[in-house]
Amino acid sequence: MPKFAKYLLIGSTEAYCGKSATVLGLSYQLQHKGLDIAYGKPLGTSLSESSGCVVEEDVQFIAHSLNLPKNHVVPTMVTLNEATVQKRLQGLDKTDYQKSLAQQYSQMLFGDLVLLEGPGNLDEGSLFNLSLLQVAEVVDAAVLLVARYKSLLSVEALLSAKQRMGDRLVGIVINDIPLEKRQAVNTTIRPFLEQQSIPVLGMLPKSDLLRSVSVRELAHQLNAEVLCCNDRLDLMVESLAIGAMNVNAAVKYFGMRRNMAVVTGGDRVEIQQAALETSTQCLILTGQLPPAPFILSRAEELEIPMLSVDLDTLTTVEIIDRTFGTVRVHEPIKVECIRHLMAKHFDIDRLLALLDLSPAAALS
Template identity: 45%
Template sequence: MGKTLMIGSCEPFSGKSALVLGIARHILASNQGIRFGKPLATSIERIENREGCPNPLIDDDVRFVGETLGLGEENLIPSLHLLEPGKTDVRLQEANLDAGKRFDEFCEKLLAPFEGVTLLEAAGSLHEGLLFGLSLDQLAVGLDAQVLLVHLWEDSRSVDALLAARDQLGERLLGIVLNAVTPDEVEDIKTSVTPCLDALGMRVFGVMPRSPLLRSVTVGELVRRLKARVICCSEKLELMVETLSIGAMNVNSAMEFFRRRRNMAVVTGADRTDIQLAALEASTQCLILTGAGEPLPQLINRAEELEVPLLKVDTDTLATVEVIEHAFGHVRLHETVKATYAFRLVDEHCDLKSLFEILEISCSI
């Protein structure tokens, strides 16, 4: 009989998919079968099949993990429901606080004999999905599954949410992985915080440092969020942006500042050609122009030479910066370079050997 492990979190974008990738890779390397799914989908591209009927409800994260790990379609578990932002009225009309017959069928299918491990990624928080009977706790009970929580660490206040999760999940809480820890504090967290959490009944299986790469966003995603017009280098929208800089100072100060940054998105006024040219000579992944006016031809030519996408937005600098800042750390892990880094991060900072021993999963590490 296979095992079922749920990966959950107390808040969205905590690193669940990265942890799933790291765990799943070792299971597959041990020649064991694996299934993966998200009972409550949160992002999906509706693609119709040849018969004109919607394909199974497969979350975008599930498809990406499946493609990255080489899983067949039969190993991707369709979701039971889709959460769509801005669909409040529809959600309330469809809600009954109970997933009903479909949930029973879902549980029956997953509880059937399976030679391998079933990994399920829960929704963004402990309570998300209650409206449809699909919260983390409800799923764990219905599937008789154990839960591993990945939790963003800030300071001692971060423990409050973990204590609430412990009380809610009870013995189903297998343990936790702390994520996004300031790199310089990782060792201190391991020696001082981990024993305290263990004493509180929450075994820590990993302490992962904050990663600018995993928090990064593609230029293409910024184009989408900003509704930006791409002036040049539209073929370079897969470039990753890790930091944000605002070109509002004099050019000498700007050049010194830009030299200390890496993989930037630089936001500046369309009339600041001096700043724009300086930014292009630094580690700039895209240049975002705000305000009235159009870039000069020499700027466009230089951007094309250096293969730096040049974007134009209708919003002012402040509004543009707010959108970009919110994007960092709030995008899905859908890039191969991020997946590769996630493998390494989990390998180096998580005690998967102990996790697999407790789950009684045969896996050589």
């Protein structure tokens, strides 16, 4: 008799809540428990070319990180982008994606548990009949929801999700909780949700590292010219500082921050100099003005990348702000951080009990 896997669908109340990070951290724990897992993303969102074929970036990265064999990587049914949406709206794509999903997934044997990464929110994918609940019903999956903490009102989205998901909602993870709010979440939100039959399986603290972005990604988003230290673009930026004040104020301001990107005018030599002597990961010069030779020389000496952008300061800051917290978790240092956070703050044994899964002997 073939052994059919159980399905766990990881969804979120809104985009960029930390679904991929949760999948990654959870997968490591499941593998450590000796479970044979598979992974997939029925609704694709981030494609790239690889060896002549189009692949889903998250699927490729997570499958590689978990060392999954090819037959444990579940196919993506459709990609959500302008072209596929337009074809669907114009009636050129009449595919019954639920039928395709049922047919493809029923023919595959995946081991103990299949982790499926859901859409960006509860409604995304509805155009293709692949919303979170629709996918869950087709493959008979339990749902684990990830929500980013914003305030006590964060419970409303979770209550609404419970009403829609019913018993399929096996539990939730509250992510990005500031240190000063942790007690309030633990003594107020957690017991309230448990009373509503919503198991709180994880409460993950806010992490500047997980929200950070590499200098390389900033250069890409800003379409910047790299003036020096091309080999240091993997440095991670955790905060943003704007050098628009006088130099004394700037020195004090920079001294209170760490691992920052400093945005300042190409003509603000004294600000650039102050930034280079503090915890700066990169210096971003606006207005396309070349830096003074001694500034460039000092940046090279300290191995701090300098970028030049053809943008004003306000636009530059807006682009960087958008980039924080929305970049994908594809750096090894972030993977290690996720593994640590999930191991410490997620109740894997309770999840396995709720899924009625018995772990094999823990792997060493």
